[in-house]
Structures are given as structure tokens and as C-alpha cells.
Amino acid sequence: MPEILPIYEIENGIIHGLRQSRRLILSAPTGSGKSTQVPQMLLKHGLLERGQAVVLQPRRLPARMLAARVAHELNTPLGQKVGYQIRFENVTSPQTRIRFVTEGILLRQMLQDPKLTGMQALVFDEFHERHLYGDITLARALDVQEKERPDLLIVVMSATLDSDLLEDFMKPCTTLRSEGRMYPVAISYSKSPSYMEQRPVWEVAANAYAEEVRAGHIGDALVFMPGGFEIQQTLQALGNRPETRDHILLPLHGELSSREQDAAVAQYKQTKVVVSTNVAETSLTIPGITMVIDSGLARTSKYDPYRGINTLLIEKISRAAAEQRAGRAGRTAPGICVRLWTEKEHGERPAQEIPEVKRLDLAEVILTIKAFGLENLTTFRWLEPPDAQALRHAEELLTDLGALDSSGSISGIGRKMLAFPLHPRYARMLLAAAEHGCVYHAALIAALTQGRDLLVRNADAGTSSRREDLVGDNPTSDFWVQIKGWEHAAESRFNQDACRRAGVHAQSARQVGPLHDNFLRIAEREGLDTSKKPFNEQALRKCILIGFSDRVARRLDTAGRCELVHGRRGTLARESIVQKSHLLVAAEVREVEGKDKNVNTMLSLATQIEPEWLRQIYGDEITSHLEAYYDPATRRVHAKEESRFRDLSIELRVVEPPPLDDAARLLAQEVIAGRLKLEQWDETVDQWILRVNQLNEWCPELALPTLNEQDKQELIAQLCHGAFTYNQIKDRDVMGEVRGWLSQAQQQLLEKHAPERLNLPSGRHPKVVYVPGGQPYVAARIQEFYGLNATPRIAMGRIPLQLHILAPSHRPVQITQDLAGFWKDHYP
Numbered sequence: 001m002p003e004i005l006p007i008y009e010i011e012n013g014i015i016h017g018l019r020q021s022r023r024l025i026l027s028a029p030t031g032s033g034k035s036t037q038v039p040q041m042l043l044k045h046g047l048l049e050r051g052q053a054v055v056l057q058p059r060r061l062p063a064r065m066l067a068a069r070v071a072h073e074l075n076t077p078l079g080q081k082v083g084y085q086i087r088f089e090n091v092t093s094p095q096t097r098i099r100f101v102t103e104g105i106l107l108r109q110m111l112q113d114p115k116l117t118g119m120q121a122l123v124f125d126e127f128h129e130r131h132l133y134g135d136i137t138l139a140r141a142l143d144v145q146e147k148e149r150p151d152l153l154i155v156v157m158s159a160t161l162d163s164d165l166l167e168d169f170m171k172p173c174t175t176l177r178s179e180g181r182m183y184p185v186a187i188s189y190s191k192s193p194s195y196m197e198q199r200p201v202w203e204v205a206a207n208a209y210a211e212e213v214r215a216g217h218i219g220d221a222l223v224f225m226p227g228g229f230e231i232q233q234t235l236q237a238l239g240n241r242p243e244t245r246d247h248i249l250l251p252l253h254g255e256l257s258s259r260e261q262d263a264a265v266a267q268y269k270q271t272k273v274v275v276s277t278n279v280a281e282t283s284l285t286i287p288g289i290t291m292v293i294d295s296g297l298a299r300t301s302k303y304d305p306y307r308g309i310n311t312l313l314i315e316k317i318s319r320a321a322a323e324q325r326a327g328r329a330g331r332t333a334p335g336i337c338v339r340l341w342t343e344k345e346h347g348e349r350p351a352q353e354i355p356e357v358k359r360l361d362l363a364e365v366i367l368t369i370k371a372f373g374l375e376n377l378t379t380f381r382w383l384e385p386p387d388a389q390a391l392r393h394a395e396e397l398l399t400d401l402g403a404l405d406s407s408g409s410i411s412g413i414g415r416k417m418l419a420f421p422l423h424p425r426y427a428r429m430l431l432a433a434a435e436h437g438c439v440y441h442a443a444l445i446a447a448l449t450q451g452r453d454l455l456v457r458n459a460d461a462g463t464s465s466r467r468e469d470l471v472g473d474n475p476t477s478d479f480w481v482q483i484k485g486w487e488h489a490a491e492s493r494f495n496q497d498a499c500r501r502a503g504v505h506a507q508s509a510r511q512v513g514p515l516h517d518n519f520l521r522i523a524e525r526e527g528l529d530t531s532k533k534p535f536n537e538q539a540l541r542k543c544i545l546i547g548f549s550d551r552v553a554r555r556l557d558t559a560g561r562c563e564l565v566h567g568r569r570g571t572l573a574r575e576s577i578v579q580k581s582h583l584l585v586a587a588e589v590r591e592v593e594g595k596d597k598n599v600n601t602m603l604s605l606a607t608q609i610e611p612e613w614l615r616q617i618y619g620d621e622i623t624s625h626l627e628a629y630y631d632p633a634t635r636r637v638h639a640k641e642e643s644r645f646r647d648l649s650i651e652l653r654v655v656e657p658p659p660l661d662d663a664a665r666l667l668a669q670e671v672i673a674g675r676l677k678l679e680q681w682d683e684t685v686d687q688w689i690l691r692v693n694q695l696n697e698w699c700p701e702l703a704l705p706t707l708n709e710q711d712k713q714e715l716i717a718q719l720c721h722g723a724f725t726y727n728q729i730k731d732r733d734v735m736g737e738v739r740g741w742l743s744q745a746q747q748q749l750l751e752k753h754a755p756e757r758l759n760l761p762s763g764r765h766p767k768v769v770y771v772p773g774g775q776p777y778v779a780a781r782i783q784e785f786y787g788l789n790a791t792p793r794i795a796m797g798r799i800p801l802q803l804h805i806l807a808p809s810h811r812p813v814q815i816t817q818d819l820a821g822f823w824k825d826h827y828p
Helices: 006-021 034-044 060-073 103-112 132-147 161-170 201-214 228-239 258-265 319-330 341-350 363-371 386-400 414-419 424-436 437-447 460-469 478-491 496-501 506-525 537-547 611-615 661-673 683-699 707-720 734-738 744-753 819-826
Strands: 023-027 053-055 082-086 089-091 098-102 119-124 151-160 175-176 184-188 218-224 250-251 274-276 289-294 298-306 311-316 337-341 552-555 563-564 567-572 585-595 597-606 622-631 634-646 648-654 778-783 801-804 812-816
Touching: 006 023, 006 034, 034 053, 034 060, 034 098, 034 119, 034 151, 034 683, 053 103, 053 460, 060 082, 060 098, 060 258, 089 597, 098 103, 103 363, 103 707, 132 151, 132 363, 151 161, 151 611, 161 228, 175 201, 184 319, 201 218, 201 228, 201 289, 201 337, 218 319, 228 250, 228 274, 250 258, 311 812, 319 337, 363 414, 363 424, 414 424, 424 437, 424 506, 424 537, 437 478, 437 506, 437 661, 460 563, 478 496, 478 506, 478 537, 478 597, 537 585, 537 597, 537 611, 552 567, 552 648, 563 585, 563 648, 567 585, 611 648, 622 661, 634 661, 661 707, 683 734, 683 744, 707 734, 801 819, 812 819
Parallel strands: 023 151, 023 175, 053 098, 053 119, 082 098, 119 151, 184 337, 218 274, 218 289, 250 274, 289 337, 311 585, 567 597, 778 801
Antiparallel strands: 082 089, 298 311, 552 563, 552 585, 563 567, 585 597, 622 634, 634 648, 801 812
16 A cells, blocks of 8 residues: 555545646645656546556656556556556556656657547656656647547646746646645755865765764765766765765666666665765655755756757756755655755755756757648747747758758658657668668667767776777777677676776666667668678768768867867867877767866767768768968968868868969069069059059040059059969069050050150150159250250140259259240340
């Protein structure tokens, strides 16, 4: 018999509410029994008729454990009347009436069977966590209920809910609250701010636990840490304290084996300390806990749509999450909760967690929504709409993968991708593998990436060397290390020592085989050739490229820094075996906070690719750009041709000789800027150009072409044409090129009306000096003007020349434009 739980107090209200409105919002505290008892109530009161109650859980571990608990309470073998179904694992039968599932499972079943045949009630548990698939599945369930299944029951429940938001979303519905019977939990805070703490968080937690034990606390404890690394460090720190000498210290997180998870929630005669991630925050009740040590941290997955990368950072939990954690200590007796941050810091934390729909990659769920026939995502029944940029990025990725057509509708490839319970990238890789004849090994790659890391990170030199021996002399992909590591583990029948020597997690390796078999069954059902063929590493690399084309990267230096498409940058993980590859694709791109608190964008699971593959597969997305540039050191023009895949430079080659037009332009720019000098460009050239421009101004009817600054630059470019070094242009015939600006007839007009020299009766031919914006003049000694009685004129007689009359010493004695007056008045 199950214990008497607070949820029974509102049992009649639950049943009545569902019979009245078919929709129920249930708010009940942690430990009230809602997760295990509400499905049983539906069964007991006949609300399930002949159908199932499907209970959606955000995480795999609670789904499995809750199913086991309910099966035990109903005295039935797990998998019969009560079962569970999580990704890649189905423990149910045709007799199953209560089925615990993870959220993605139900959404896929909705796609295959829109009327939800055989399902009578959908129970959304721990909805406050606002997981992405929970939001989407609830929206779809409401649509199904309204259009197809008015008899369908929908229950949304949690310990903490934004009831106003949900009531508006689900109306008309019934809302119930259970006050529960929580024992009092005394909460204490740190005296100094967490940001001033110099010790690692696991040392702080171990000290806090030891202090409470010394103060007389008796009972089991639950310590919350953000991830597996911190859990192991905490267990080690606790083991070093004398206060835990006779205690059982256990980890709890989603990557443990079922046996290890069960051990954490079992009851013992000795005092037990469980160190857990936030998997123990809700749903999962660990009996006997009377103390919680809360680090206040969680490792949170996010997706940055602006940079197209996943982030996995340790962040502060919300106040609501902290309340959930504290409640674990008051489940069966009065308890205490020690928070490793100050009360002031607590007030500054966000009230609720950010919903996943606003922080995760939407590609997989958007593909599913598109499969329902919805083309305009803004019209979907969002509980809270995601960021517009995140939607655009998801659609762009799906379009790149060929899952959506140009109109945004799901394509044939997209529908085939939905058959695989994988991220669209891996599903697309599997379909590509069918074309390249390597489905068997592509399915193995997909299986290797679905769970906990197969390989031990930061392996020692000996382990790394053994891994290299497994791969051989052709390290073109990090996936090969994974494949060889798994094959080694499988050959040893997952022997712990053999796996340890190769740096392989034995438990992770065991999980790969069933996943691989599952993917092969799906592929075979879809008509793909799944037979095991010889390992074709080049074909597999091409398939990986097709699945991850938006993560193509080019190495920038020997330190592993890389540039990716879409202007992103990252660093290749040190353990990658493709350190010498110029071009690669990274299956994982994520921001990771290191032990030193620095955040780095890491590229891992990298695969070497070849530029010609991009041309073969994505020829319409390859552009070439030829760039010529001047090198002042060599005083020479060089050229390089750059090939780009989307916006990423993938190949650079020297072009010899450089394009002559570009070379001429660049050399001309250097000449115009004064950094290079044309030896033959002298005053005579400048005077000639000035003569042309001034004559055109004085006598526009002659219609001579002017030479402005742009024309001068063209002239210089013509002078430089055919050359790409300074030596080739330095001594070129400038005047010959300049004269060519005018025809022969125009040159004769120029010489007639704006002569270079003035012919004097004395037989002398002094130069006419043209002045920009001023009067042209002739300078000569006075005796050279003898016989010239009037001021000479040019430009069809319109412009008098200014005469600079020089003494025999060549010093000017008179400047005049009235030569007759000079002879009459001044000369005597």
C-alpha cells in the first residue's frame, strides 16, 4: 500500500475537474505524491476507459524510476500494466495502462498518429521546468483535443507554476492547488558572498556538511552540484572528512547506469549522502533526506542563434529552483537547507528559469512542427514565442540540410529525416550515407554521440598513445577514434580494465550497441542498405560534411584557432587528432566554462575535409575572388585568388602574373600618391596638360578634350598598363602617351592657339609659361623683343601674353601687357 500522501486530499477535485472540463492545471508541492498517484487515480476512477495515461517527464531518470515505483505500488511487473518509454528504450507491452515517457517520444507519436489512438490522458509532470518538447507537445495536444479528440484528458502539474499564463493558454480549464504537508525546513545562508569565496565549490560544500554533522544533525543528506566533474570532486572532498567515516557516499546523475541510479535512491542503515545534479530537484524523491547542501549552480545548455553555437555553462539557479531543492529536505521530517550564497545574493537571482524555447536549438522541433503542415511558424500555438532570430536560424539550418524547400515547407528529405530520433544533422548524415554506401558505419557514428562521452577526457600520455595505435597512420577524423575505441571495448566484452587502458568509459560503450542496432532497424525500415561493408573513411567524411556543412572551419594557426562559416571563431580541442588539417568540420561547437572560469568556444569531434568536396557537393555556394595588391617592399604588384564556401575562405593560391588591369591600377595609385616617380613626367608634361585645359576654357568652340584629375589618373594607368613592377614603368615615354590624348588635328590647333613657344622678330623662341588660374607669360631680355611693337596674343587673339622684360643681367625690369606703351613711355 502506498503511504498516505497529501495529494489524496484533492483526489475528488481532480476527478471532478477532469470530468467537467477535460483540462486540469494542478499545483502541488514537492513530495505531495502527484507524480505517482495522479495516474493511478485516473486508472482507479475509470477515466482511462480502455486507453492509456501517458505521463510526460522532462528527464529519462525520473521517467524510469517513477514507472518502477508505480509498478511496485500496483504490484505488477514493470513493463506490464505500468511501463516507460524513453529515447532508445521501450519497456511497455500491449497491456500497459500507465506509461511514463520523455517529452520527445510523445511528439513523434503525435506525428505518426495524429489522433493519439489508444491514449486517453496526457499528464504533463514538472511542467514548470518548461522543457522545449513539453511546451510544443502541450500546444499540439490542445489542438488535437479541440479538433480530433474531445474525449482526451489533459493534465498539467508541477510544484511551482505560472498559473495565470497557463490558465490563459489552456482555457477553459480547472485549476487546483494542494497545500501539501511539508515539514519545516530551516534555511541558512553563507555569511560572505559566493563571488568572494576562493575555495572550489566542492570544498565549501564538504565543509558545510561537516559543520552541520558536528552541530548534531542526524539524517541523510542531498548535495546539489552542477555536473559530473563537480560531483566526483565533492564525493572525494566528503570522503576526506572524518565526519563521513561511516557514511555511504553516492553520485546521482543521468549518465549513470540504472544500477548506480537505483543505489542512490535506496535506503540504508548507515547515513547516506547523495551528490546529485538538478535531476533530484523535482519528480524524483529520495526517502530519508533531512539535509540539503545547495551550491546554487546548474550546468545549463543554451543555444546562441546569433553565433550558431551551443553553450554549456555553469550558471546560478533561480529562486524557484532553489525552493524546489530546499523542499527535498522536508519530505519526511523537519530538515535544514544550507545555501552556499548570501541572502542578499538570493534576492538578486531570477524568479524563474528561462524556458528552453528561449534558449535551445530549435531545429529538431521545428522540423517536427513543419511535418504537421504548419508553414508559418509565427502562427503556431506558442505558450511563449521563441526569439525570432532563433526561428530564422533553425529554418536556415534545415534549408541548408535540404529538409525544407525554398518556400519553407518540409521536403521529401525532411520527412525521411524525421524517421530517425536524432538531431537533423545526424539524420541528414544517415540519408547521405545511403547514397555513399556506408549506412552501417554512419549509424555507428550517430550512436556514439547520443549519450555520455565515450572517451575519457584529458587522458594520460600512455592512453593517448594506445588510442593513436588503434587509429593507425591516417587520423582524418575524431570519429575514427570513437569507432576504434568502441570496437576495442566490444571485443573485450566491455571489460573494465581493458576499457580503462584505452581511455574508454565502459558503461557508455555498452549503451552504443543497442542504439546502433536501433538506428539500423529504422534505416532498414526506411529502405536503406544497412549491410556491413568495408570501412570507407572518405565516403564517411563526405557524409559528415553533408550533415554539418554550417560548421566547416579553416585553421588559422598552429595553436588550433579556427575560423568557421558565418564569421564565427573557435579553438580545436587539444585531444582532437586532426590538428594538422587545413579544412575540417566540427560536429560539436560549444562554449565551455573551464576550471579557470574562462569561457572558450571549443570545436570537437572534428573531421578533415577536402576543398574539392565542397565544390562537388556545394558548387553553387562556392565563390572565387581574385585580389591584387601592391607590395611596397618589392615595389611590385602580386595577386592571390581566394575561394570561399559561403563566407569562409577555404583556399588561397598565388596568381602569376597578376591581372594586368589590376596591376596597372595599383601602380598608378602609387604614382598618383607620390610614392613612385615616373622619371619622364616633368614640367613639360604638366605645361602641356595645362595648355590643353586653358585653351579649352578660352576657346570652347574648338571642342578640345579636357584633362582633369581623373583623366590624369587614366593617363597614368595607361602608362602602367602591361607592367606589374616599378622598374617596368619608371622610364616610360610619358610625353608620347600624353600627346596621344589629342588627335593630330587637335595637336595642331593646340600648337596654333596655345603655342609652347613664341616666335619673335629677333629670331628668338622663348617658352610661353602657362599659369594655373593666371595669365600666361613670356620672359626674355629686352633686345629679344626688338621689332615686336604690339603685345602678342594667343587663343584666337583673346588672351594677351604677359611680357616679363629682362635686363641683360636676366633680372626683370618691366612686366607689362602693353608693349606699345612700354616702348613709348618706359623704354626711352
